[in-house]
Amino acid sequence: MQRGPPRIVSSWGNVARGEHRVYGFSSRFEDFPDISGGCTVLPFGNGRSYGDSCLNVGGALLETRTLDRFIRFDADQGTLSCEAGVQLADILSVVVPAGWFPCVLPGTQYVTVGGAIANDVHGKNHHRAGTFGCHVTRFELLRPDGERMSCSAEETPDWFAATIGGLGLTGVVTWAQMRLRRVAGPWLDVESIRCADLDELLELSIESAKDFEYTVAWVDCLARGRRLGRGILQRANHADGAASAPRPAGGTGFAVPFAPPVSLVNSATLRLFNAAHYHRRRLRTRTVQHFQRFFFPLDGIRHWNRLYGPRGFHQYQCVIPGSGAGEAARSLLGAVAAAGEGSFLAILKCFGDRASPGLLSFPQSGITLALDFPNRGAPLAALFGRLDAIVAQSGGRLYPAKDARMPGDLFRAGYPRHGEFLRFTNPRCSSSFWRRVMADA
Amino acid sequence: MKRALIIGATSAMAEATARGLAQRGAALYLVGRNAQRVAAIASDLTTRGASQVGYEALDVNDFAAHEAMLDRAMRAAGGLDIVLIAHGTLSDQHACEGSVDLTMRELSTNALSVVALCTRIAPRLAMQGCGTLAVISSVAGDRGRRSNYVYGSAKALVSAYLSGLRQQLSPAGVQVLTIKPGFVDTPMTAAFAKGPLWASPQRVAAGILSAIEKRRDVVYLPGFWRPVMWIMRMIPEGIFKRVAL
Numbered sequence: 001m002q003r004g005p006p007r008i009v010s011s012w013g014n015v016a017r018g019e020h021r022v023y024g025f026s027s028r029f030e031d032f033p034d035i036s037g038g039c040t041v042l043p044f045g046n047g048r049s050y051g052d053s054c055l056n057v058g059g060a061l062l063e064t065r066t067l068d069r070f071i072r073f074d075a076d077q078g079t080l081s082c083e084a085g086v087q088l089a090d091i092l093s094v095v096v097p098a099g100w101f102p103c104v105l106p107g108t109q110y111v112t113v114g115g116a117i118a119n120d121v122h123g124k125n126h127h128r129a130g131t132f133g134c135h136v137t138r139f140e141l142l143r144p145d146g147e148r149m150s151c152s153a154e155e156t157p158d159w160f161a162a163t164i165g166g167l168g169l170t171g172v173v174t175w176a177q178m179r180l181r182r183v184a185g186p187w188l189d190v191e192s193i194r195c196a197d198l199d200e201l202l203e204l205s206i207e208s209a210k211d212f213e214y215t216v217a218w219v220d221c222l223a224r225g226r227r228l229g230r231g232i233l234q235r236a237n238h239a240d241g242a243a244s245a246p247r248p249a250g251g252t253g254f255a256v257p258f259a260p261p262v263s264l265v266n267s268a269t270l271r272l273f274n275a276a277h278y279h280r281r282r283l284r285t286r287t288v289q290h291f292q293r294f295f296f297p298l299d300g301i302r303h304w305n306r307l308y309g310p311r312g313f314h315q316y317q318c319v320i321p322g323s324g325a326g327e328a329a330r331s332l333l334g335a336v337a338a339a340g341e342g343s344f345l346a347i348l349k350c351f352g353d354r355a356s357p358g359l360l361s362f363p364q365s366g367i368t369l370a371l372d373f374p375n376r377g378a379p380l381a382a383l384f385g386r387l388d389a390i391v392a393q394s395g396g397r398l399y400p401a402k403d404a405r406m407p408g409d410l411f412r413a414g415y416p417r418h419g420e421f422l423r424f425t426n427p428r429c430s431s432s433f434w435r436r437v438m439a440d441a
Numbered sequence: 442m443k444r445a446l447i448i449g450a451t452s453a454m455a456e457a458t459a460r461g462l463a464q465r466g467a468a469l470y471l472v473g474r475n476a477q478r479v480a481a482i483a484s485d486l487t488t489r490g491a492s493q494v495g496y497e498a499l500d501v502n503d504f505a506a507h508e509a510m511l512d513r514a515m516r517a518a519g520g521l522d523i524v525l526i527a528h529g530t531l532s533d534q535h536a537c538e539g540s541v542d543l544t545m546r547e548l549s550t551n552a553l554s555v556v557a558l559c560t561r562i563a564p565r566l567a568m569q570g571c572g573t574l575a576v577i578s579s580v581a582g583d584r585g586r587r588s589n590y591v592y593g594s595a596k597a598l599v600s601a602y603l604s605g606l607r608q609q610l611s612p613a614g615v616q617v618l619t620i621k622p623g624f625v626d627t628p629m630t631a632a633f634a635k636g637p638l639w640a641s642p643q644r645v646a647a648g649i650l651s652a653i654e655k656r657r658d659v660v661y662l663p664g665f666w667r668p669v670m671w672i673m674r675m676i677p678e679g680i681f682k683r684v685a686l
């Protein structure tokens with residue numbers, strides 16, 4: 001059914017926006033809605049993608065938020081099936097008390113299962129668990145022509161691989177089934193270790209991968225010279241049943257009520273924050289943390305994206321494969337530090353070599369770097385151009401879920417299977433992202 | 442543990458309310474028109490923590506089927522603490538003006554079926570000497586308006602009926618709750634443009650659960666609709682008839 005007159009929809013970064021006709025479902029048994037006017041359509045989860053990969057400006061969006069029912073939770077086997085609009089937050093509230101946990105969690109719990117599949121999302125345990133799609137066993141794909149396909153790796157390997165990481169372009173996933181993993185409780189044993197430079201950080205990341213299920217590093221990207229790449233490595237394992245710590249009060253209750261006229265994130269506030277954050281920690285700390293705090297530190301403040309003001313912000317996330325990854329990371333951080341375009345959130349993680357199931361999945365073995373920047377227009381675009389050149393030269397790629405600006409040739413070089421993928425895209429599905437990166441193909 | 446019967450269980454507001462009850466471990470009996478969708482909601486509520494979920498399909502305009510449905514619901518849970526009646530259709534006012542059949546059908550779905558159900562539910566709750574009968578009426582029932590007076594008059598009937606029923610049942614210890622939502626973003630109102638006056642079904646559901654707990658009589662949800670509708674009722678008819686609403 002159509003939901004109201006056309007309206008402006010924007011994504012998490014507030015840099016991409018535009019008018020859409022919006023459609024929805026009232027149940028998963030319903031047919032694919034009739035999209036009037038013959039325009040293209042794109043499934044829309046919870047809009048937690050940063051750029052334009054969840055938008056279809058001038059066309060239609062098909063909201064999945066009302067497909068939010070659980071279908072079956074088998075607490076003996078640790079399998080869960082649910083509709084595609086169920087958010088990971090809801091899954092956590094149901095499975096954790098029963099001693100189970102999702103195999104992969106991204107940095108926010110407010111993403112839908114459909115969105116997690118379509119971007120084949122990754123988490124802090126990529127070096128062990130691979131991507132979200134590695135743990136999806138089956139899903140239903142509903143295509144705009146009305147066909148319903150039950151997809152699994154065994155029965156429909158091609159459609160399975162095209163739809164996982166498929167950016168919503170193969171049709172809409174109505175429900176999915178996934179495997180869970182056992183946990184003793186909601187607690188994690190977390191160690192934070194300060195590293196004085198990039199070498200130390202990378203060395204410790206690689207070493208920690210052996211004994212720790214979760215590893216991630218925050219980088220102070222204003223630090224230059226000898227201190228380039230200094231940061232704090234966090235590594236963690238699920239704690240045993242006896243562990244406990246104060247339970248966080250379900251978010252801080254803080255919300256950013258509206259976007260301030262200018263970004264509150266700028267080089268002055270950043271310099272203060274980064275120095276304080278780096279020095280606040282002792283060289284090494286060990287704590288027990290609730291999973292909410294460890295996995296979703298930003299979810300405590302609702303609408304934190306508004307802090308970046310009305311012009312919004314970009315996230316630049318790349319992955320660099322192979323042995324040159326460390327050097328490329330150094331060049332990338334060097335370019336950022338030299339530009340003085342500090343990034344508040346600069347995250348570095350070593351991906352493992354578990355193969356991603358999707359034709360267009362982003363993760364591959366190597367180093368991934370994710371950087372947030374307030375949208376400052378031309379100077380930022382120039383910096384992105386320099387970063388793109390380093391990524392292209394080292395055979396890396398950018399993450400569509402975070403992107404609103406990558407050049408088409410960088411996308412196509414980074415995702416060599418895009419030609420194969422084209423065979424599975426539905427002619428009636430499209431996105432602003434897809435038109436942009438395929439325009440000059 | 443509460444035992445609840447929900448009629449019109451596929452309504453977005455009813456489903457959100459049922460989730461709240463399921464999280465508290467309630468035993469639920471769901472009644473809705475579409476069997477497949479009621480079954481899907483039953484599985485969901487089981488996963489969310491309901492201690493027991495029964496369900497059946499029923500068209501509320503089939504008055505003769507009400508008695509047996511109520512028997513099954515009461516047997517399944519061994520009594521009822523809460524009955525929520527939530528079904529409804531937003532009548533197409535313009536189409537009703539051109540069709541007696543459609544108008545009668547709308548009045549039946551939105552008013553007569555509710556009266557038929559309450560007539561049979563009231564003595565059962567009175568006999569128990571406890572429990573809650575909660576019915577979703579609407580702010581639209583507070584005053585007939587040109588844009589939706591078939592729907593509005595049906596809801597007015599429901600509100601007036603419940604007011605009398607409350608007088609009758611309160612000595613027996615039964616709560617009768619009239620729920621008057623304002624604009625709520627549900628499939629019923631899918632076609633409307635949404636603005637700041639609109640509430641989510643989750644917010645309305647939280648209001649319903651809290652009103653049951655506090656044993657309220659009439660709730661406007663969200664609460665700001667109470668003064669708004671008071672003003673709307675105060676406008677003299679001589680002026681009201683010239684206002685386009």
Ligand SMILES: Cc1cc2nc3c(=O)[nH]c(=O)nc-3n(C[C@H](O)[C@H](O)[C@H](O)COP(=O)(O)OP(=O)(O)OC[C@H]3O[C@@H](n4cnc5c(N)ncnc54)[C@H](O)[C@@H]3O)c2cc1C
Pocket residue numbers: 012042043044045046047048049050053054064084085105106107108110111112113114115116118119120121122123166167168169171172173174298401402431
């Ligand atoms: C604070 C924050 C932290 C994040 N951290 C991480 C992280 O650590 N790792 C990571 O990988 N990502 C991360 N992300 C990105 C986020 O996980 C992805 O963008 C995710 O896909 C968003 O899910 P969504 O439900 O909001 O989907 P949307 O953003 O609405 O849509 C994403 C894509 O999925 C498609 N889609 C949605 N539903 C369906 C469906 N039912 N069927 C078919 N296609 C569908 C859409 O068409 C679109 O292409 C983060 C985002 C934020 C805001």
Ligand SMILES: NC(=O)c1ccc[n+]([C@@H]2O[C@H](COP(=O)([O-])OP(=O)(O)OC[C@H]3O[C@@H](n4cnc5c(N)ncnc54)[C@H](OP(=O)(O)O)[C@@H]3O)[C@@H](O)[C@H]2O)c1
Pocket residue numbers: 449450451452453454455473474475499500501502527528529530531550577578579580621622623624625626627628629630
């Ligand atoms: N949405 C609003 O703005 C608003 C405002 C004030 C009051 N209300 C009232 O709130 C209640 C809930 O509505 P909602 O907003 O949650 O809308 P909804 O999701 O559309 O729910 C309406 C429900 O009524 C059911 N129904 C309709 N005719 C029926 C019949 N003959 N037999 C059995 N079930 C029938 C529908 O079943 P199917 O799905 O099978 O059609 C549907 O589940 C209704 O009483 C409505 O009048 C709504």
